Amino acid sequence: MAENYVNFLAGNPLNRLSWLRSKTKFLEDIIESNKTQWIVFKNGYPLATTSAEGQVKGLASIGTSPLVNFLGPKPFFGQGQTEGQSGPEHKLLEGARIRGRRLVFLGVHEPEGSAALPSHEFINPENGSDIQGQPWFSIDIGDAPEDELERFLESVPVAAGEKATFVEPRGAHGSFSPLHASIFAEARSMVDWNNRNKFCPACGSPNFAMWAGWKLTCSTLLPWADNGSKAPCPSGTGLQNFAHPRTDPVVIMAVLDQTGEKILLGRNKRFPNGFVSCLAGFLEPGETIEKAVQREIWEEAGIRVSDVKYHSAQPWPYPANLMLGCYATADASQTIRLDLDNELAEARFYTKDEVRAVLAHRDGAVLRRNEYKRLEEVESGKALAPEGEPASTVSALDRPSFRVPPISAVAGVLITEWVNGRITNVAIKSSNL
Ligand SMILES: [Zn+2]
Structure with a gap:
C-alpha cells in the first residue's frame, strides 16, 4: 500500500481522545499536568518565538503555569451555576465551561509505540498519571488588557537571544516544525470557531462550550436556567441541536x-x-x-x-x-x-x-x-x-x-x-x- 501524500499543516499525530472530551474528571486532571502544552493565541495570532530582529524561530508551546491567570477560577470544566462550584451530573454539563475564556482540549501526543489508553471508563487515576505523552490545549487571550499580555510575554521561557511574541500566522507558519504546524492547524480553527460563536443560532441567547470546546449549546437549556416567559429554544426539542465545529x-x-x-x-x-x-x-x-x-x-x-x-x-x-x-x-x-x-x-x-x-x-x-x-x-x-x-x-x-x-x-x-x-x-x- 502506498503512503498518502502528507502536506504541511496536515499529519496531526495527536490522539484526540474524543470519547474523553465529555469526562470532566479527566480534563481537570490533565489540564494541570506538568506535561501539558498550550498553543496560545492573541486574536488568532499564535504565540511564537522570534529572534531579536523579529525572525520567526518556531511556535512557542508552553506549560499551564504561565497561563494560570487567564484560565479563571477552578473548576475549569464541569462548572456549576455559581463561580467556583462544580455542576451536578447532567448531560449538558459534560466537560462544560459556562464562564471564562473558552479552552480547547486538542488531544494527547503519545510516545512512539504506546497503546492508546484510557477507555471511556476513565475514572480518576492519580493526577491523570496513566496518560502517556503530552496533553495539548489551546486558548485565545486577545481580550486581556495589554499590560497583562505584556507581563505574560515576559514570563514565557525562551532561549537566549529570543523573545516570545504573537505573529501574523500565514507568513509565520512555514517556520513552525511539521509537528507544531499540524497541531497549530487544529488549534487555530477550534479557537477561532469558539470565539466567533458566542450566541445560540436558534434563539440568540448566549451559548456555552461543552466537551472541552468541541460542542456549543444554548444557555437557556442549562438545568438551572430561568427563562421566564421566553419561548423555549428550538434547539432544545427533538434531536438536540448542538453546534459543532466547522470545516x-x-x-x-x-x-x-x-x-x-x-x-x-x-x-x-x-x-x-x-x-x-x-x-x-x-x-x-x-x-x-x-x-x-x-x-x-x-x-x-x-x-x-x-x-x-x-x-x-x-x-x-x-x-x-x-x-x-x-x-x-x-x-x-x-x-x-x-x-x-x-x-x-x-x-x-x-x-x-x-x-x-x-x-x-x-x-x-x-x-x-x-x-x-x-x-x-x-x-x-x-x-x-x-x-x-x-x-x-x-x-x-x-x-x-x-x-x-x-x-x-x-x-x-x-x-x-x-x-x-x-x-x-x-x-x-x-x-x-
Ligand atoms: Zn437557544
Missing part, C-alpha cells in the same frame, strides 16, 4: 493541458502583483469534489475541464478550510475569459519551462510577511487592493518573472509535483495515491 472544504486545482506540458495559473485580485496560483473555490452543498472543480474553473476562467483527480488535502486554518488538491485536464485552445465571476485579474497557461525557471529562483516561491499582512487587510476589507511589486534590493532584471506559492501550501505542491514530472494529464504517477 469548510475548498477545491484547489492544477489544470493541465492535454499534453501535460502546460498549467493554468491565475492571479486573484487580492493577490500581490506578479503572484499566480492554482484556481480554487469553496465546495457547495450538494456538490461533489469533481463537480466543484469543474464549476470553479468555468466560473473563474470560462473553460471546461475533465478528468478530475484528487491528489491530497491540507488543513488551512484561516479560519477552517480543508484544501482538497486536485488535477484536471483542459483543452488549452479554449478561450479564457475572466468576466464571468470577475474574481481573477489574469489567467493563462504557463509552460513547464517557465514555471521551472521561477521555482529555481530564490524569490520564485516566496511571499513575504508584509504581503501576507496586506492580503489579510484586503480580505477583511481594511485595504482595497494589493500593493504594487514590493520594494526589492535586487534589480528588476534579477527578479523572477512571476511568483508561485511555496511548497508549504498545497498549491505549491501541485505545481512542484507537476514540474518534477510526477504528474501527467492522463495519470498521476505519484505513488502517493
Whole structure:
C-alpha cells in the first residue's frame, strides 16, 4: 500500500481522545499536568518565538503555569451555576465551561509505540498519571488588557537571544516544525470557531462550550436556567441541536493541458502583483469534489475541464478550510475569459519551462510577511487592493518573472509535483495515491 501524500499543516499525530472530551474528571486532571502544552493565541495570532530582529524561530508551546491567570477560577470544566462550584451530573454539563475564556482540549501526543489508553471508563487515576505523552490545549487571550499580555510575554521561557511574541500566522507558519504546524492547524480553527460563536443560532441567547470546546449549546437549556416567559429554544426539542465545529472544504486545482506540458495559473485580485496560483473555490452543498472543480474553473476562467483527480488535502486554518488538491485536464485552445465571476485579474497557461525557471529562483516561491499582512487587510476589507511589486534590493532584471506559492501550501505542491514530472494529464504517477 502506498503512503498518502502528507502536506504541511496536515499529519496531526495527536490522539484526540474524543470519547474523553465529555469526562470532566479527566480534563481537570490533565489540564494541570506538568506535561501539558498550550498553543496560545492573541486574536488568532499564535504565540511564537522570534529572534531579536523579529525572525520567526518556531511556535512557542508552553506549560499551564504561565497561563494560570487567564484560565479563571477552578473548576475549569464541569462548572456549576455559581463561580467556583462544580455542576451536578447532567448531560449538558459534560466537560462544560459556562464562564471564562473558552479552552480547547486538542488531544494527547503519545510516545512512539504506546497503546492508546484510557477507555471511556476513565475514572480518576492519580493526577491523570496513566496518560502517556503530552496533553495539548489551546486558548485565545486577545481580550486581556495589554499590560497583562505584556507581563505574560515576559514570563514565557525562551532561549537566549529570543523573545516570545504573537505573529501574523500565514507568513509565520512555514517556520513552525511539521509537528507544531499540524497541531497549530487544529488549534487555530477550534479557537477561532469558539470565539466567533458566542450566541445560540436558534434563539440568540448566549451559548456555552461543552466537551472541552468541541460542542456549543444554548444557555437557556442549562438545568438551572430561568427563562421566564421566553419561548423555549428550538434547539432544545427533538434531536438536540448542538453546534459543532466547522470545516469548510475548498477545491484547489492544477489544470493541465492535454499534453501535460502546460498549467493554468491565475492571479486573484487580492493577490500581490506578479503572484499566480492554482484556481480554487469553496465546495457547495450538494456538490461533489469533481463537480466543484469543474464549476470553479468555468466560473473563474470560462473553460471546461475533465478528468478530475484528487491528489491530497491540507488543513488551512484561516479560519477552517480543508484544501482538497486536485488535477484536471483542459483543452488549452479554449478561450479564457475572466468576466464571468470577475474574481481573477489574469489567467493563462504557463509552460513547464517557465514555471521551472521561477521555482529555481530564490524569490520564485516566496511571499513575504508584509504581503501576507496586506492580503489579510484586503480580505477583511481594511485595504482595497494589493500593493504594487514590493520594494526589492535586487534589480528588476534579477527578479523572477512571476511568483508561485511555496511548497508549504498545497498549491505549491501541485505545481512542484507537476514540474518534477510526477504528474501527467492522463495519470498521476505519484505513488502517493
Ligand atoms: Zn437557544
